[in-house]
Amino acid sequence: MTDRPDQQTMESAETALRHVKPAVRALGAYTLKPYEPHIKLNQNESPYDVPRALKERIHAMLAERPWNRYPPFVASNFIQAVSEATRWPGDGILVANGSNELIQSVLAVTVGPGVSVVIPEPTFTLYRLMTAVNGGTAVSVALADDLRFDVDAIIRAAVDTDAAVVVLCSPNNPTGSSLTRDEILRIHDATDALILLDQAYVEFGGYDAIPLLQGRPRLVVLRTFSKAMAMAGLRAGYMLAAPALTAEVNKAKLPYNINFFTECAAAEVLRCRSELAPLVASISAERDRIHAEMRMIPGLRVYPSDANFILFRVEAPGVAHTEVFDRLLEDHGVLVRDVSKYPMLDRCLRVNAGTPAENDAFLDGLRSIMTQGEG
Ligand code: PMP
Helix, strand or coil: CCCCCCCCCCCCCHHHHCCCCHHHHCCCCCCCCCCCCCEECCCCCCCCCCCHHHHHHHHHHHHHCCCCCCCCCCCHHHHHHHHHHHCCCHHHEEEECCHHHHHHHHHHHHCCCCCEEEEEECCCCHHHHHHHHCCCEEEEEECCCCCCCCHHHHHHHHHHCCCCEEEEECCCCCCCCCCCHHHHHHHHHHCCCEEEEECCCHHHCCCCCHHHCCCCCCEEEEEECCCCCCCHHHCCEEEECCHHHHHHHHCCCCCCCCCHHHHHHHHHHHHCHHHHHHHHHHHHHHHHHHHHHHHCCCCEEECCCCCCEEEEEECCCCCCHHHHHHHHHHHHCEECEECCCCCCCCCEEEEECCCHHHHHHHHHHHHHHHHCCCC
16 A cells, blocks of 8 residues: 555645745745865854864763753753853843744744835845745845945835834845944934844954843844854854843744753853854954955955955956856865845855965965966
8 A cells, every 4th residue: 555646636736835825935945055165165154163172071961961851941051151141131032043043033923914124135135035934025225335234224214114123134144244333223213113133243343232232122132153153053043132022032932942952052152152262363363364365356346344254246357256156166175155146246256264274275266266367
């Protein structure tokens, strides 16, 4: 006997798909092509693993845990560590499997049909995707020509559409531009929307908005362990907001979303973050060095960045950005990110800071591609 339907009873896939929301069917999925490069500079990860001794301490703690038991209902050890690090009360903190999950949860409790979400673009694509999945309307506000935030246009769009949420990614992925304290406050004060401030890269530069949370119940700050904290593989992130709003967002979060490996590792890494601080400082210094060196290479426009990556446009008339991408990968073993399909980013690539040796390989490769045939 088999459960496979015979030809006559076989239904077309359309019978299932007609129940999927049209706004979802119209979307392209968030994806990333798999490559196995020698030097991987395409996902804004830390080039440095968590220090060996710290990992071993965490392994020993995990070995003691009963794997047959659920983790605690509230990830209180992790929340306590976040609370100590941020000086924000535990009932205003949610932890999750990466900040992705918190973007999803915040938008799940705020967005539905007829609800507007203001999104300055180009930016991280998940905001638009999750807005559409929830049936809301993404109101795109273009960055200025120099790819800085257009604060007046953001305010105008939020007021005109009576937006429920304004999403601000600062420093912004993939441009590297960030908002100042005053700019965040101007947007906050001129609108009555929730301000969802994604600070995934703030350890590398830009204004850290945690001090603004006090007394501002419409402000939500998201942070991740995937970049400066060197833990992308374990998936951890957190949200800071007023306790009343946090309790509402918590309703959209799945129970036991954080497994105890992640909870234990994230809490421990956070408590020992001074061990990671020199690595974070060296990544920011390398970002500045790559930026200065890239600016000397002809045919490129290199944008300033407060994050651990740099956006650049291939402007030389005879060189396609796809050729730069392919030759970096094939001839030099360096994988960067092609972001040319984002709005405003025609011919643009993004590279994240790696180790000094990785960055040298990238710079040598880029220099030779861009200067070949010159002179
Ligand atoms: N926000 C931004 C701006 C990002 O660039 C990313 C990852 N690329 C995330 C959130 C998601 O990070 P996490 O790994 O914490 O889900």
